[in-house]
Amino acid sequence: MTTVMEQLQEQDPSLTTTGSGDVAVLFIHGFLDDQSVWDDVVSELATADAQLLRLDLAGMGDRSGDEGPYSLQRYADDVARVVAGLDKPVVLVAQSMGTLVAELVGVRHPDKVLGAVFVTPVPLAGTHLPEEAVSSFRQLGGDVEAQRGVRMYLGGGLNEFGLDKLTYIGSRIRPEVVTHLVDCWNEGIPDAPQKSEFSSPVLIIRGEADGFATAELVSSAVAPRFQHVKEEVLSGAGHWPHVQQPQNVAGLIGRFLLEISEGSATAPGGAGAQGWINAFASKSADDFGEAFHRDVVLEASVIRSPITGRENVKTVMSAASSIYESLEFTQQTVNGPRTYLEWQATAFGGLRLYGVTILTKDENGQIVSAAIHHRPLDAVLRFSAELSKRIGKAVGESRFYSAD
Known part of the structure; x- marks a missing residue:
């Protein structure tokens, strides 16, 4: 008789799992990446009382040969299938483009997804960069040197090992897939709601030196959308802090899991400083009031x-x-x-x-x-x-x- 995990892995052979516990943590990678970008974070979380799962999104990693569509909805379908098949509650951990997928999944399974960690997130509505900027990203497919240059520019001081690893991962993705992936994060979800329908706690981890998911972008178009949100900023980190500072990222995830288990992540007023930041974005007296004693x-x-x-x-x-x-x-x-x-x-x-x-x-x-x-x-x-x-x-x- 097959187990739940065996059934899930039959549906998606790229799905890997380590550890055990009463809660599952499902990691979702971002643009030009695959599940291996989470290796060091998962290693740091080895002692956590949780089942740690990773998977490749279609067109990337071990699924680089998968046919399309390469869309946020297709990725959400794949991840939601895993969440639905698990016999325990789930915390989603996602980076960059993957945070859009995680939010869609969280909305579909509000009773099962306890919370989400968004690493260097982008808005659900998309970034809507001008065509001249987007075209350079679309041309990254198959161009190893250009990919390395982008990683260096946005990486905030990534070391050579990190650059080599990320560049290799990106080099496996076919050019035509890269084009669709750019559309995913740039166009986002049409008519995305101003306030997210995902009401569980959200932890945002941002790299101080990230030139893409900047402080302004996160504070204006990401964080204010969520009801219960906290933000942590990692000094010296860029767009891939989970590769650059896995120990710090794992520590923040571990603390978030503990707060979830204790119920403190949803405490009224728990947003604290983030509630203050959100109120400035909305310019609402009532929003300020929610943050104040x-x-x-x-x-x-x-x-x-x-x-x-x-x-x-x-x-x-x-x-x-x-x-x-x-x-x-x-x-x-x-x-x-x-x-x-x-x-x-x-x-x-x-x-x-x-x-x-x-x-x-x-x-x-x-x-x-x-x-x-x-x-x-x-x-x-x-x-x-x-x-x-x-x-x-x-x-x-x-x-x-x-x-x-």
Whole structure:
């Protein structure tokens, strides 16, 4: 009598599994890759109480000879078949283009997929790069040197071993397949919902030096779509942190699995700093409120005295977010309950502002204090005066600078 795994492997001979446990972790690779990119991460997770599974998507790896279609829907069908066949709950771990597949699968199996880890993700709606940029990616098929060049450019300091491994993997993919794969991540899913239908916890792992899944792209078009999301930034990593820093990536995945098992990954307010970032993207007072403790305290260089209480701080932050014409969170560091966010923004017709925000969370992940430091001085004074015009009567005009 065949086992569940044997039946699954009959359907997809590329499917491999190691370990055992009450939860399965299914790894999904990205563009120009195959399942072997997860080898070192899986090795680091060998002691985890989980079954670790990997597979090749059609047209890549040991399935490089598979015929089309090479589409996100076809890949989601293949992965969903594995998820449906497992006799245990699943956590999906995916990278780049694979994160689109993982989200589609998570939506199909909301009761079985406990959570997802998205490594250097791209938007479900696609990146929609201009044709001149996309054409260079379409021409990568069969061009080993060009592939190596792209890996070097986006890899954020990949060593020679990592470059050699990734280039070899990509060289196995037929040129006509590469063309379709580019369309997958560039065009994405038509009419993708602004808010994801996948409601389980999501951990985003981003490489600080990634020139593709940038801080701006993730904070504006990926993270705000999810209800329960956390973001971790790996210093010195590029678009393939699972190849470049497998130990760090495995550590974050292991911690996420532990949080899932303890139920803390879905705790109200657990998004913490990510809730703050999401609120800036939506410019919604209610979204800010979800991240705040009832007695939150706000201090900032644009106000003369602290502002206390969730409703008052919501009012200030909603008004402040509407002043910014653009805002990008460029660095993030976590030290215990404190998160340090570095950012840059524009306002007042292109005036540049820079700053650092320090968020302190309680044991439930809610923000209990926020300290915001703006620069330069001229921009600080103008920003304070503008806040006075917009909300001075609501929270006290004496708190703000007046040019009069």
